[in-house]
Amino acid sequence: MKKYTVGVDVGGTSVKMGVFTVGGDLLFKWEIPTRTEDGGKYVLSDITQSLEQAREEHNIALDEIAGIGIGVPGPVNKDGVVEVCVNLGWGRTEVEKELNALTGLPVKAGNDANVAAMGEVWQGAAKGAQDAVMVTLGTGVGGGIVLDGKILAGVKGFAGEIGHIGVNPHETQSCNCGNKGCLEQYASATGIVRMTKKYLEEHETASSLREFADITAKDIFDEAKKGDEVAMLNVKKLCRILASVLGKIALIVDPEVFIIGGGVSKAGSILIDGIAEEFPNYVFGAAKKSCFVLATLGNDAGIYGAAKLVI
Numbered sequence: 001m002k003k004y005t006v007g008v009d010v011g012g013t014s015v016k017m018g019v020f021t022v023g024g025d026l027l028f029k030w031e032i033p034t035r036t037e038d039g040g041k042y043v044l045s046d047i048t049q050s051l052e053q054a055r056e057e058h059n060i061a062l063d064e065i066a067g068i069g070i071g072v073p074g075p076v077n078k079d080g081v082v083e084v085c086v087n088l089g090w091g092r093t094e095v096e097k098e099l100n101a102l103t104g105l106p107v108k109a110g111n112d113a114n115v116a117a118m119g120e121v122w123q124g125a126a127k128g129a130q131d132a133v134m135v136t137l138g139t140g141v142g143g144g145i146v147l148d149g150k151i152l153a154g155v156k157g158f159a160g161e162i163g164h165i166g167v168n169p170h171e172t173q174s175c176n177c178g179n180k181g182c183l184e185q186y187a188s189a190t191g192i193v194r195m196t197k198k199y200l201e202e203h204e205t206a207s208s209l210r211e212f213a214d215i216t217a218k219d220i221f222d223e224a225k226k227g228d229e230v231a232m233l234n235v236k237k238l239c240r241i242l243a244s245v246l247g248k249i250a251l252i253v254d255p256e257v258f259i260i261g262g263g264v265s266k267a268g269s270i271l272i273d274g275i276a277e278e279f280p281n282y283v284f285g286a287a288k289k290s291c292f293v294l295a296t297l298g299n300d301a302g303i304y305g306a307a308k309l310v311i
């Protein structure tokens, strides 16, 4: 009888791990540092050792665990293989096969943003939905698509890479991916700041933002909430760009709900309401009635979603 499932979320600096009941209750969670040295060759063995230790401490037998789900910060193909993962120092890594050999447990691997979307669908903001799209607005812009209760990974693992959908063919600066004009360049925390600073440089409009030594994304939302004209205008611009991309996605996958997560989503209703207001301009008919919610699991979305992959 399988009582438990394990969720692992591998990040560039730490690995988050959690043991759940198969019913979806988080029993306990912990973190270990990510050792990226020597091509990241210790990452999977460190996870194995740490899990063994946790099993001993909590008296959990190996055969009580359904398996391990693992989220990785890069594209993971359908066979659980990573071609390259810069953040971990990995070259080609057969994550599922290798972790299975180390632990003796069934393993399912996925891209971290896709896995986080699964977490929110399983036990978070979109609980109960079968079709959902999540956008994570953080240092970068990530995305995850869940259709019929399953992650849409794509053949090469690039499905849901919403942050690199082009939104501006006239952009002159390069995105982290090498192209120019990606959503991430406008809708990430750094993107919002970049866009607003540019506006302040090009216009004379009075703004409370001019008094900040170093503007953050939070400052822009806070000043917009207080009614600052420049901040409001740039938040509106951000919401319009996001709405236009989510509108395109709605016309392709028609999800039940859009989940907005990541550090930037802490801005709350100003962001969600702004997107919802602009969204109908980019779709038609019943698609206009799409629903937007804020992610609720925060940094735990990854371990929740990973744990769900194996049950």
Ligand SMILES: [Zn+2]
Pocket: 163, 164, 175, 176, 177, 178, 179, 182, 184
């Ligand atoms: Zn890009």
